[in-house]
Amino acid sequence: MTCTFDIAVIGGGIMGCGAALQLAGGGMNTVILEQGDIGGGASGVNAGTLSMQIKRVKLMPYAIKGHAEWESMGSSVGFKKTGGYTLAFNDREAELLNERMNMKREAGANITFIEPSKLENIEPHLTKKIVAASYCPDDGFANSSLTGQYYRNRIEEAGIHFFERYKVTGIRSTSEGYEINSGGETISARRILLACGGWMKTIAAMLGADLPIRARVNTVSVTERAPKFINSVIGHATGLLTMKQKDNGTLLIGGGWQGKGKPEDGRGNVSIDSLIPNLQLAQFVVPELSKIRIIRSWTGFESNVPDFYPLAGKLPNNDNVFILGCVRGGYTIGPYISKLMGDYILDKELELPLFDPSRKMEEGKLI
Amino acid sequence: MYDVIVIGAGPAGATAALETSYGGLKTLLIDEQLEAGGQVWRARSKSIINAPKNNYSIAGDDLRSRVGAGLVNILFGVRVWQIEKANDHWTLGIQGCEEKQVKAKKLVIATGAQERVIPVPGWTLPGVFGLAGATALFKEHMIIPGRRTIVAGNGPLLFYVASEVLRLGGQVSAVVSLNSRKDWLGVLPGMLRNPSLIIQGLSWMFSLYKNRVPIYWQHAVKSIAGKSSVEGANICAVDKNWSLISQGEQYIKGESVCYGQGLMPAIEATRLAGADHHFDEKLGGWVPTLDKYGRTSVSGLYACGDNAGILGADAAPHRGGLTANAIFEDTGMSNRVDINQKAYDASIKFGLAATKLSIPRAGYESFISAETEVCRCEGISRAEIDYEIKNGSLSPDAIKSGTRCGMGPCGGRFCNESVSILTEYLTGKNRKEIGITSARPPLRPVCMDSVSNELNYNDLPIPGVSPL
Ligand SMILES: Cc1cc2nc3c(=O)[nH]c(=O)nc-3n(C[C@H](O)[C@H](O)[C@H](O)COP(=O)(O)OP(=O)(O)OC[C@H]3O[C@@H](n4cnc5c(N)ncnc54)[C@H](O)[C@@H]3O)c2cc1C
Numbered sequence: 001m002t003c004t005f006d007i008a009v010i011g012g013g014i015m016g017c018g019a020a021l022q023l024a025g026g027g028m029n030t031v032i033l034e035q036g037d038i039g040g041g042a043s044g045v046n047a048g049t050l051s052m053q054i055k056r057v058k059l060m061p062y063a064i065k066g067h068a069e070w071e072s073m074g075s076s077v078g079f080k081k082t083g084g085y086t087l088a089f090n091d092r093e094a095e096l097l098n099e100r101m102n103m104k105r106e107a108g109a110n111i112t113f114i115e116p117s118k119l120e121n122i123e124p125h126l127t128k129k130i131v132a133a134s135y136c137p138d139d140g141f142a143n144s145s146l147t148g149q150y151y152r153n154r155i156e157e158a159g160i161h162f163f164e165r166y167k168v169t170g171i172r173s174t175s176e177g178y179e180i181n182s183g184g185e186t187i188s189a190r191r192i193l194l195a196c197g198g199w200m201k202t203i204a205a206m207l208g209a210d211l212p213i214r215a216r217v218n219t220v221s222v223t224e225r226a227p228k229f230i231n232s233v234i235g236h237a238t239g240l241l242t243m244k245q246k247d248n249g250t251l252l253i254g255g256g257w258q259g260k261g262k263p264e265d266g267r268g269n270v271s272i273d274s275l276i277p278n279l280q281l282a283q284f285v286v287p288e289l290s291k292i293r294i295i296r297s298w299t300g301f302e303s304n305v306p307d308f309y310p311l312a313g314k315l316p317n318n319d320n321v322f323i324l325g326c327v328r329g330g331y332t333i334g335p336y337i338s339k340l341m342g343d344y345i346l347d348k349e350l351e352l353p354l355f356d357p358s359r360k361m362e363e364g365k366l367i
Numbered sequence: 368m369y370d371v372i373v374i375g376a377g378p379a380g381a382t383a384a385l386e387t388s389y390g391g392l393k394t395l396l397i398d399e400q401l402e403a404g405g406q407v408w409r410a411r412s413k414s415i416i417n418a419p420k421n422n423y424s425i426a427g428d429d430l431r432s433r434v435g436a437g438l439v440n441i442l443f444g445v446r447v448w449q450i451e452k453a454n455d456h457w458t459l460g461i462q463g464c465e466e467k468q469v470k471a472k473k474l475v476i477a478t479g480a481q482e483r484v485i486p487v488p489g490w491t492l493p494g495v496f497g498l499a500g501a502t503a504l505f506k507e508h509m510i511i512p513g514r515r516t517i518v519a520g521n522g523p524l525l526f527y528v529a530s531e532v533l534r535l536g537g538q539v540s541a542v543v544s545l546n547s548r549k550d551w552l553g554v555l556p557g558m559l560r561n562p563s564l565i566i567q568g569l570s571w572m573f574s575l576y577k578n579r580v581p582i583y584w585q586h587a588v589k590s591i592a593g594k595s596s597v598e599g600a601n602i603c604a605v606d607k608n609w610s611l612i613s614q615g616e617q618y619i620k621g622e623s624v625c626y627g628q629g630l631m632p633a634i635e636a637t638r639l640a641g642a643d644h645h646f647d648e649k650l651g652g653w654v655p656t657l658d659k660y661g662r663t664s665v666s667g668l669y670a671c672g673d674n675a676g677i678l679g680a681d682a683a684p685h686r687g688g689l690t691a692n693a694i695f696e697d698t699g700m701s702n703r704v705d706i707n708q709k710a711y712d713a714s715i716k717f718g719l720a721a722t723k724l725s726i727p728r729a730g731y732e733s734f735i736s737a738e739t740e741v742c743r744c745e746g747i748s749r750a751e752i753d754y755e756i757k758n759g760s761l762s763p764d765a766i767k768s769g770t771r772c773g774m775g776p777c778g779g780r781f782c783n784e785s786v787s788i789l790t791e792y793l794t795g796k797n798r799k800e801i802g803i804t805s806a807r808p809p810l811r812p813v814c815m816d817s818v819s820n821e822l823n824y825n826d827l828p829i830p831g832v833s834p835l
């Protein structure tokens with residue numbers, strides 16, 4: 001390949017595809033390089049929860065903008081605005097819920113509290129053991145299985161070049177820009193955007209950057225088609241359960257329980273030790289689930305840095321390499337923050353600030 | 368903790384388990400059926416227990432008596448739903464018994480074969496049985512699938528099924544064989560390695576001849592007809608590549624159709640356990656990559672029997688014995704099972720010859736019409752899959768994501784093969800390039816309450832809560 005692109009985006013997930021669309025819209029000759037299928041990473045296997053209630057306070061403005069993007073994508077990504085309830089089952093969780101949801105409300109999310117007794121009429125299949133609950137009418141979900149199909153169509157329409165099964169194995173800087181290798185093949189580009197999700201650390205290292213990136217291995221399960229049990233997105237005060245029921249009756253159960261495996265080794269695996277409490281919690285919340293069958297459980301990689309804020313900006317000491325990732329709740333925020341990233345690379349004015357990868361990162365506190 | 372767990376109590380798995388337990392290793396044999404024997408040596412139900420014996424039932428009874436002797440631990444009627452490895456031992460999630468998990472140092476997977484059924488219009492009508500599914504009915508219950516049966520597909524199973532229907536008092540309207548007489552002649556040298564099976568084969572053919580059953584060579588079922596259940600089938604000729612030849616279609620009456628395209632290795636368990644696999648047409652499709660003893664690419668994981676490549680019942684006990692030897696060696700034991708190499712070689716030649724007849728040829732995709740339901744769980748037609756592939760989804764995972772094909776309760780067990788055949792046809796890529804879908808638990812759907820005991824909410828292991 002002799003053609004030199006204005007920019008090569010490494011990683012064809014929601015971040016890479018979203019940014020590529022913005023970049024191509026701004027006139028850049030863009031190529032996406034993806035090791036597997038477009039949307040085959042976290043963006044295609046996540047739980048699809050688009051919930052304000054599980055977004056971080058500081059990321060709320062981005063999540064609100066992200067929501068608007070999802071709404072406009074609509075049925076082609078299975079978008080549904082169902083509203084969502086977050087539940088607490090003891091005093092400690094109720095306190096946590098109260099404190100956190102108030103802060104999120106102050107940050108702009110439309111969150112209220114609801115008496116557990118009132119919930120009985122709205123979601124009659126939930127356990128009666130609820131101590132406290134919050135509600136957000138904007139919450140909903142999308143069908144992450146459709147991410148690949150959706151973005152493949154859009155990048156093709158936008159005339160963006162993309163190579164699937166192109167696993168970047170080496171990057172060399174030249175006087176013109178960069179030569180990006182995959183086995184024997186080479187593609188050259190003036191700039192690079194790293195958007196490789198859970199695999200970010202390895203790729204950044206190819207450019208000499210040592211970033212404190214870690215990968216999580218999140219688990220999701222799906223049930224067979226079941227009678228209508230829930231109408232809205234159900235969450236847990238700790239964030240350890242998300243549940244939604246699709247129109248076809250299947251329920252998706254997530255909550256970020258950790259599987260095993262490392263991105264460098266190719267794939268993650270479900271771990272029985274975390275899957276079981278995840279499923280137990282789901283049955284506790286909706287007792288009738290106990291007789292429903294699990295059809296499939298899987299994992300996906302998600303990366304983060306110690307302060308759990310995004311990396312979105314220039315790679316340290318590098319003017320032509322950009323990085324976008326480590327976004328908590330990245331599926332919700334992805335369509336928006338990737339646009340911002342595109343604007344940043346295009347040198348346009350930004351609607352909201354990005355997150356400089358060169359910042360000092362302190363370890364975020366877990367409660 | 369067991370020294371060895373064997374999943375699958377067919378001739379390969381049960382042999383491996385018996386041998387390792389004879390050798391003094393604490394062994395557990397698990398099977399979802401209630402008795403040992405697997406598909407080929409399947410146990411009979413109580414109602415037919417006194418029926419005349421045949422080769423299969425004799426071999427099966429012998430195996431069952433050895434398994435029943437008590438040296439090997441058994442969990443029958445139990446399903447494995449999860450397999451994972453940590454710290455050099457295996458943990459299996461199981462369902463159907465008191466225990467929820469079992470652990471072992473070494474794991475042998477002997478899950479056998481599964482049926483390959485490529486869809487044609489009408490294949491989901493009541494009254495259509497898989498060829499292997501039909502043999503299970505015969506062996507366990509001596510039930511025949513309907514008054515008049517059309518037996519269609521390819522490979523040796525076709526003639527066995529037809530002759531069993533006749534033996535059990537049913538009628539066979541026709542045998543419709545994709546293979547030609549020439550195909551059969553071509554594999555005869557390999558088949559001759561097992562004279563007793565050849566004699567058996569001849570007796571099947573003789574019973575068809577005696578009952579004047581028409582055999583349509585190099586023909587296939589184009590569609591299965593019927594309102595609420597099978598009433599008949601339209602058949603037509605195929606060319607060498609098994610493409611449909613439209614002229615000269617015929618209609619045959621029958622109340623049931625036994626239909627299938629041979630057997631494929633059942634590799635879900637070895638895939639879930641993380642072993643490398645490759646595509647080998649001679650062995651029936653995707654198989655775990657093994658040394659000749661059945662060691663996989665993962666240490667402590669072994670595979671034997673038809674799931675390691677379709678070689679049939681005669682080869683299976685030898686393969687089980689070899690795997691036991693690998694385990695002895697890897698455990699530092701000097702015990703060895705005697706393998707009759709000559710008999711094993713002959714069974715391999717025979718098995719390869721039989722499998723050669725079963726591999727579907729490229730042209731067979733022409734039988735899957737645009738409206739044919741390829742994924743019966745989700746109701747996805749060929750047209751939808753073709754559209755997705757033409758739209759740029761190339762890998763089995765991407766096609767599954769985009770269409771829902773294979774997302775239902777069967778986990779793609781039936782439709783994955785058809786999707787690969789369609790991808791091969793539309794893209795010109797070979798099966799190795801196309802690849803397979805990711806392996807994910809559970810191996811079979813599991814009821815949520817059967818994987819764990821009841822939860823005490825306060826015992827829930829809550830990890831750190833997400834940052835604000
Ligand atoms: C199981 C799970 C559940 C989740 N649930 C939710 C949720 O409910 N709601 C929510 O908002 N967020 C959720 N998330 C987070 C969200 O999915 C991610 O933040 C988001 O999808 C990240 O998008 P991405 O494009 O950065 O990463 P990805 O989608 O992973 O894309 C990165 C791409 O880079 C490619 N790549 C990597 N290395 C190379 C290389 N060397 N060469 C070429 N290509 C390469 C990968 O193949 C991959 O396709 C979840 C995450 C997981 C894993």
